[in-house]
Amino acid sequence: MSLNIVLPSGRLLNKSKEYFIKSGIEIKEPEGRKLTNINDDYSFFYSRVFDVPVYVENGIDIGICGLDVVLERNNDVYIPLKLPFGECRMSVIVEKEKDLDVSKMEGYTIATKFPNITQKFFDSIGVKVKTIKLHGAIELAVKTGVADAIVDIVDTGRTLKENGLKEIENIKDISSVLIVNRISMKRKNKEIKEIIKNLKEVSI
Numbered sequence: 001m002s003l004n005i006v007l008p009s010g011r012l013l014n015k016s017k018e019y020f021i022k023s024g025i026e027i028k029e030p031e032g033r034k035l036t037n038i039n040d041d042y043s044f045f046y047s048r049v050f051d052v053p054v055y056v057e058n059g060i061d062i063g064i065c066g067l068d069v070v071l072e073r074n075n076d077v078y079i080p081l082k083l084p085f086g087e088c089r090m091s092v093i094v095e096k097e098k099d100l101d102v103s104k105m106e107g108y109t110i111a112t113k114f115p116n117i118t119q120k121f122f123d124s125i126g127v128k129v130k131t132i133k134l135h136g137a138i139e140l141a142v143k144t145g146v147a148d149a150i151v152d153i154v155d156t157g158r159t160l161k162e163n164g165l166k167e168i169e170n171i172k173d174i175s176s177v178l179i180v181n182r183i184s185m186k187r188k189n190k191e192i193k194e195i196i197k198n199l200k201e202v203s204i
């Protein structure tokens, strides 16, 4: 039975490919401007990371994306495996001079690419906030005074440092995850279980 696999086209792409290759699966690249390369066993294609769980929820068998993306989009997919790359964290961030903790942020405006994760976190601590959805360069929102704080991904901390910002709360530790379509998990159970087993044994 053949399997369709969607990989994220951005910063997680190289590791995602390496992971599959080391598990023993050959990735035949699409030629030229072609978007897919349909093979008998495995067909790989690439999409923006935010679209990966949408494809998997709607029929593609398997995908790789950041845990942050699945949590934000709240897709109905199975998450059988955490993968050891793309590690980072999702944090609440303010200007470094501010003496503030999250319990005192009632009524604050928070800019983020992740409004659902943000609202869920502040609901869980009983603090009402307003979120503004942005698509990139989120730090700009506090620097321009458009927002009081941001919720964003922190990896090395370099972006924060260079922009005079600091983390005041780690909301969630993030890594890449393998996601599987719920129907495929039943219909192609043997093949998918075999892939999960082989991926678990990979070390990179």
Ligand SMILES: Nc1ncnc2c1ncn2[C@@H]1O[C@H](COP(=O)(O)OP(=O)(O)OP(=O)(O)O)[C@@H](O)[C@H]1O
Pocket: 008, 009, 010, 011, 012, 048, 049, 050, 065, 066, 067, 068, 069, 086, 087, 088, 153, 154, 155, 156, 174, 175, 176
């Ligand atoms: N320093 C980092 N900054 C952002 N994302 C990171 C970082 N380190 C790991 N990640 C992971 O990589 C994912 C982002 O990947 P990618 O760079 O492809 O997307 P993007 O640039 O945010 O989105 P787009 O598809 O809009 O270009 C995040 O969802 C997260 O899981």
Ligand SMILES: O=P(O)(O)OC[C@H]1O[C@H](OP(=O)(O)OP(=O)(O)O)[C@H](O)[C@@H]1O
Pocket: 135, 136, 137, 138, 152, 153, 154, 155, 156, 157, 158, 159, 160
């Ligand atoms: O802690 P660091 O190692 O500095 O990484 C974190 C930064 O990287 C990401 O931005 P990205 O480069 O994806 O650009 P964007 O802000 O346009 O999304 C993220 O949104 C932070 O700004």
